[in-house]
Every structure is written in C-alpha cells, then in structure tokens.
Amino acid sequence: MTSHSTTNVPPAHPNAASNMTLNNYRFPSHRLRRQQEEPDRIPLVLVACGSFSPITYLHLRMFEMANDYARMNTSFEVVGGYLSPVSDAYKKAGLAPSVHRVRMCELAAEETSDWLMVDPYEAIQPEYSPTAAVLDHFEHEINGVLGGVLSADGQSRRPVKIMLLAGADLISTMSTPGVWAEKDLDHILGSFGAMIVERSGTDMEDALANLKPWEENIYVIQQMIQNDVSSTKIRLLLKRDLSITYLIPSPVIDYIRANRLYTDEDSKSSKDKQSASK
Numbered sequence: 146m147t148s149h150s151t152t153n154v155p156p157a158h159p160n161a162a163s164n165m166t167l168n169n170y171r172f173p174s175h176r177l178r179r180q181q182e183e184p185d186r187i188p189l190v191l192v193a194c195g196s197f198s199p200i201t202y203l204h205l206r207m208f209e210m211a212n213d214y215a216r217m218n219t220s221f222e223v224v225g226g227y228l229s230p231v232s233d234a235y236k237k238a239g240l241a242p243s244v245h246r247v248r249m250c251e252l253a254a255e256e257t258s259d260w261l262m263v264d265p266y267e268a269i270q271p272e273y274s275p276t277a278a279v280l281d282h283f284e285h286e287i288n289g290v291l292g293g294v295l296s297a298d299g300q301s302r303r304p305v306k307i308m309l310l311a312g313a314d315l316i317s318t319m320s321t322p323g324v325w326a327e328k329d330l331d332h333i334l335g336s337f338g339a340m341i342v343e344r345s346g347t348d349m350e351d352a353l354a355n356l357k358p359w360e361e362n363i364y365v366i367q368q369m370i371q372n373d374v375s376s377t378k379i380r381l382l383l384k385r386d387l388s389i390t391y392l393i394p395s396p397v398i399d400y401i402r403a404n405r406l407y408t409d410e411d412s413k414s415s416k417d418k419q420s421a422s423k
C-alpha cells in the first residue's frame with residue numbers, strides 16, 4: 146500500500162533553479178517582495194544553508210518560525226527567504242547529487258509556500274563555498290545588482306539586511322575549533338547576523354557560550370511545537386523501506402521514489418562512483 150504515485154512528479158520549468166548551470170545562472174527573485182509594506186521596519190532576507198538531503202518540513206518551518214519571530218519581536222520585515230543547498234564538494238555522508246537536492250527544495254518551496262525560493266548558486270559550484278561567501282553572494286545580488294527594495298512610500302530604495310537562518314546544532318559547531326574560520330565567524334555574525342532555531346539535543350546556552358561578542362546579532366527562536374525530524378532520520382526510514390509520509394512534502398516523496406534516492410542501491414552506487422573516481 147502506498148499513498149504516493151511515482152509518476153506524478155511535475156517537470157521543472159525551463160527557467161527553474163534546478164535547470165541552472167554555471168553558464169545560465171540567474172539569481173532567483175520571482176518571490177522577493179520588491180517593496181516594503183511597513184515604513185518603520187528594516188527589510189530582511191533569510192538564507193538557510195544546508196545539505197537538504199532531503200528537505201524536510203522542519204527546514205520549511207524554520208522560515209515560518211523566523212518570520213513570526215521577526216514580526217513579533219524585532220523591527221525587521223521579512224521580504225524573502227532562500228534555501229541554499231550545499232555543493233557536492235561538501236562530500237557529507239548521505240548527500241544526494243546536488244541536482245536532486247535543488248529540485249527537491251524547489252518542489253517543496255513551490256508546492257508548499259508562496260514566499261520561499263531556492264538559490265542554486267552554491268549547489269552548482271564545483272568547489273565548496275564557505276557560508277560567509279554564500280551570504281556575500283546574496284548581499285551582492287540583492288543590494289548590489291537589484292539595488293535593495295523600494296520603501297513602503299515608494300520614494301526611496303532601502304538596503305536589505307541579509308541574515309543566516311540555522312538550527313542550534315549548526316550554531317554550536319561555531320564553537321568547535323577548526324570548523325569555522327575566525328574571520329568568517331566575525332563576518333557572518335558581525336556583519337550579517339543569524340536567526341537560530343532551537344533543536345532538541347543541543348543546549349542553546351552551550352551553543353552560544355563562545356559567541357558572546359556577537360550576541361546582539363543572534364536571535365534565538367524557540368520551537369513552540371518541538372519537531373525533531375532530520376534528513377538523517379528520513380534517509381534511515383527510506384533505507385528500511387518504511388513510510389516517510391507526513392514527514393516531508395508529498396511532491397518530494399514522489400520525487401525520491403521516482404529517482405530511487407536514498408535506497409541501499411543508491412548509496413552503493415554513490416560509493417562505487419566515489420571509488421571509481423579515486
């Protein structure tokens with residue numbers, strides 16, 4: 146018994162993020178709000194960097210929680226949200242090829258949200274891009290190329306604040322020696338800032354202990370409804386041939402099944418590919 150057909154995966158639009166390469170890349174801005182609605186707020190774009198192998202409902206929920214948090218507790222107005230899947234060069238265990246991860250993020254964003262976008266820039270690079278460089282890319286595209294957004298009264302253009310959106314486990318790695326360059330930390334947390342969603346298994350106080358110099362730029366978001374889903378657990382369920390329905394968006398489930406991702410054969414073939422390429 147299955148509640149998902151493997152044949153109803155919609156084809157990607159020719160201009161979709163998942164069809165972009167280094168040769169035809171264009172910064173996606175179709176859902177970026179180009180004019181503010183509220184005059185006294187600072188326009189904000191949220192960028193979540195990660196593996197997204199595969200994307201889960203929690204990855205999507207992070208944006209909703211951050212949007213609520215920004216509206217209720219800060220003077221920011223969220224004008225856009227981007228998922229930035231990491232390049233294959235990251236070589237983390239369980240990382241499906243980037244073309245699939247970008248398409249899964251795109252399906253999730255297009256089918257479940259009216260404001261989230263996927264930027265394939267990082268994913269299509271042959272080299273790994275540190276997160277500081279990814280945020281610089283957003284700064285360049287949104288404030289440099291697009292010139293920020295129009296103010297609510299339409300009389301002036303305003304620069305957009307770019308911020309990293311991440312889970313507490315990611316921020317806790319910032320205190321682990323050797324994982325982040327000191328100058329990158331200062332750039333990310335000093336110049337940009339971060340919204341951090343608490344995650345079970347990570348003590349927020351410990352995670353932030355070494356990040357005191359930047360605490361004014363770090364916004365901590367509590368999950369009112371704890372959701373402990375992770376991509377690792379999804380991959381595990383798939384390997385055991387167990388259902389993942391209601392854990393990740395159904396078009397993503399259809400896509401995984403149609404492309405036979407995260408099966409034992411899939412991991413075997415990627416290991417074979419790795420050893421063949423050595």
Ligand SMILES: Nc1ncnc2c1ncn2[C@@H]1O[C@H](COP(=O)(O)OP(=O)(O)OP(=O)(O)O)[C@@H](O)[C@H]1O
Pocket residue numbers: 193194195196197198203204207239310311312313314315342343344345372373374375376377378
């Ligand atoms: N359940 C969760 N609660 C809070 N943050 C989360 C949760 N799942 C993912 N995140 C955050 O989403 C971002 C992208 O994470 P990533 O793609 O590495 O997901 P993951 O589920 O942690 O993956 P994996 O299980 O493969 O390590 C990270 O900042 C991570 O902290």
Ligand SMILES: NC(=O)c1ccc[n+]([C@@H]2O[C@H](COP(=O)(O)O)[C@@H](O)[C@H]2O)c1
Pocket residue numbers: 194195196231237274275276277315318324325326329
């Ligand atoms: N030095 C860095 O810029 C740095 C270090 C660790 C993780 N990251 C980023 O964090 C994200 C999540 O990484 P993990 O899936 O390993 O938790 C990825 O996008 C990765 O690029 C960046």
